[in-house]
Amino acid sequence: MKILVVEDEIHIAEAIKELLTKEKHTVDLAHSGYDGYYEAVNGVYDLIILDVMLPEIDGFEVTTKLRKSKNFTPILFLTARDTIKDKVHGLDIGGDDYLSKPFNADELLARVRVLGRRHQEVIADELLFEDLKLNLSSFDLHCNDHFIHLSQKEFDILSYFLKNQNSILSKEDILSKAWGYYSDAEFNHVEVYISFIRKKLQNLNSKVIIETIRGIGYRLGVQNAE
Amino acid sequence: MKILVVEDEIHIAEAIKELLTKEKHTVDLAHSGYDGYYEAVNGVYDLIILDVMLPEIDGFEVTTKLRKSKNFTPILFLTARDTIKDKVHGLDIGGDDYLSKPFNADELLARVRVLGRRHQEVIADELLFEDLKLNLSSFDLHCNDHFIHLSQKEFDILSYFLKNQNSILSKEDILSKAWGYYSDAEFNHVEVYISFIRKKLQNLNSKVIIETIRGIGYRLGVQNAE
DNA sequence: TTAAAAAATGAAATTTTTTTTATTATTTAT
DNA sequence: ATAAATAATAAAAAAAATTTCATTTTTTAA
Numbered sequence: 001m002k003i004l005v006v007e008d009e010i011h012i013a014e015a016i017k018e019l020l021t022k023e024k025h026t027v028d029l030a031h032s033g034y035d036g037y038y039e040a041v042n043g044v045y046d047l048i049i050l051d052v053m054l055p056e057i058d059g060f061e062v063t064t065k066l067r068k069s070k071n072f073t074p075i076l077f078l079t080a081r082d083t084i085k086d087k088v089h090g091l092d093i094g095g096d097d098y099l100s101k102p103f104n105a106d107e108l109l110a111r112v113r114v115l116g117r118r119h120q121e122v123i124a125d126e127l128l129f130e131d132l133k134l135n136l137s138s139f140d141l142h143c144n145d146h147f148i149h150l151s152q153k154e155f156d157i158l159s160y161f162l163k164n165q166n167s168i169l170s171k172e173d174i175l176s177k178a179w180g181y182y183s184d185a186e187f188n189h190v191e192v193y194i195s196f197i198r199k200k201l202q203n204l205n206s207k208v209i210i211e212t213i214r215g216i217g218y219r220l221g222v223q224n225a226e
Numbered sequence: 227m228k229i230l231v232v233e234d235e236i237h238i239a240e241a242i243k244e245l246l247t248k249e250k251h252t253v254d255l256a257h258s259g260y261d262g263y264y265e266a267v268n269g270v271y272d273l274i275i276l277d278v279m280l281p282e283i284d285g286f287e288v289t290t291k292l293r294k295s296k297n298f299t300p301i302l303f304l305t306a307r308d309t310i311k312d313k314v315h316g317l318d319i320g321g322d323d324y325l326s327k328p329f330n331a332d333e334l335l336a337r338v339r340v341l342g343r344r345h346q347e348v349i350a351d352e353l354l355f356e357d358l359k360l361n362l363s364s365f366d367l368h369c370n371d372h373f374i375h376l377s378q379k380e381f382d383i384l385s386y387f388l389k390n391q392n393s394i395l396s397k398e399d400i401l402s403k404a405w406g407y408y409s410d411a412e413f414n415h416v417e418v419y420i421s422f423i424r425k426k427l428q429n430l431n432s433k434v435i436i437e438t439i440r441g442i443g444y445r446l447g448v449q450n451a452e
Numbered sequence: 453t454t455a456a457a458a459a460a461t462g463a464a465a466t467t468t469t470t471t472t473t474a475t476t477a478t479t480t481a482t
Numbered sequence: 483a484t485a486a487a488t489a490a491t492a493a494a495a496a497a498a499a500t501t502t503c504a505t506t507t508t509t510t511a512a
Binding site for chain 2: 074084085087088091092095096097104106107109110111113114118128129152164165166167
Binding site for chain 3: 187188191192194195198199212214215
């Protein structure tokens with residue numbers, strides 16, 4: 001990850017940098033609120049570790065300014081001020097986590113991993129189930145080494161299943177997901193599209209099937225081995 | 227938000243429920259790890275507040291099972307076990323935050339707000355520029371009170387512009403974004419689609435325009451006021 | 453076992469999207 | 483001012499997605 005550390009105490013800043021660098025992160029340092037804000041705006045970071053008590057403008061102000069300018073990079077506050085009131089304030093103006101100084105290195109790294117993971121998920125771009133991989137931006141459905149393109153409606157429906165892998169989805173559900181609540185589409189629309197998708201799953205030789213639960217709806221499943 | 231609280235000490239569970247309900251959240255309770263897992267899998271929650279020490283299966287195990295089954299609902303651990311080792315472990319197996327008991331109600335609520343906010347952002351689903359709002363799941367382009375549907379290619383191109391609001395995008399860029407690097411589409415394809423999009427922007431009466439930078443490419447802009 | 457209900461599917465019809473082609477308009481360098 | 487290059491657009495053609503309709507298949511309950 002690319003991480004910006006904003007901390008005025010040089011030796012602490014360097015220590016954090018060393019810690020993060022060991023974990024293969026790329027770290028930039030800023031030593032005042034003003035510099036920190038400038039770097040955050042002009043660079044692209046996956047995470048900002050931000051001291052609250054800083055020269056010029058403090059960490060809370062930096063956060064407020066960033067969020068106001070639509071920059072939503074995750075922010076981890078790091079500070080000696082650890083009254084509940086401070087914490088609540090920091091989190092409410094747009095911070096993502098709050099760690100008190102002196103902090104434990106392992107905990108810092110774990111919390112960095114959490115924020116990084118969430119970030120990844122945001123930009124994650126595919127849904128997985130068994131041997132299937134659905135690319136959310138190209139609408140291509142991959143299985144083994146092959147892929148097939150899904151139309152918009154096919155995509156809407158299959159991605160709905162992939163996001164609710166354990167649920168039975170009723171035709172009603174699917175209808176309002178793929179055609180919208182106010183559409184006049186009928187159950188047969190769903191049936192036709194389920195049929196389309198099943199055909200594509202077969203063409204891909206996937207072991208994934210769409211099970212019919214009569215009277216209730218459909219659910220993802222796996223082909224009976226035999 | 228819809229929140230699942232998994233906590234075996236009934237009076238604590240009830241207290242948390244009351245706290246969250248006051249903040250207008252919808253709260254479901256589970257009192258064992260097994261029940262918690264079952265509820266989490268079968269309901270759709272925005273957040274799970276999870277005690278670590280639970281009867282049957284503990285909170286860490288619940289988390290592991292959920293993540294393994296591709297359920298990525300944010301999880302906030304709440305527990306008396308607050309050694310660094312426990313925290314790090316909890317966060318690394320897929321938890322999102324960790325609060326020690328006894329906890330402060332305001333801090334709990336603030337951390338719930340953070341996780342809810344991130345969740346919103348994850349499912350946030352639109353791109354903005356000036357008077358335009360592009361819905362990424364429906365492909366509808368909104369302006370003032372009207373909207374118009376974009377086709378796949380129109381969407382690919384306009385969303386590319388909206389994600390790069392300050393850049394000039396060359397026809398080459400657009401071609402490889404919307405048609406793919408290996409396609410044999412030509413510049414005129416881009417020109418035709420720019421023309422389609424401009425027509426839709428006009429129909430919407432948007433002040434947004436696509437500027438031509440001759441020989442270089444295109445860029446988003448705003449209609450000259452006069 | 454059979455009739456009714458629910459679901460699946462094939463195929464045609466319709467609509468929408470995308471591509472192609474030809475023509476017109478604009479900009480720039482000479 | 484003009485020719486060449488670049489860009490814009492209209493309209494037709496082709497392809498793809500979606501809807502509709504009719505029929506068949508499957509399941510369930512009587």
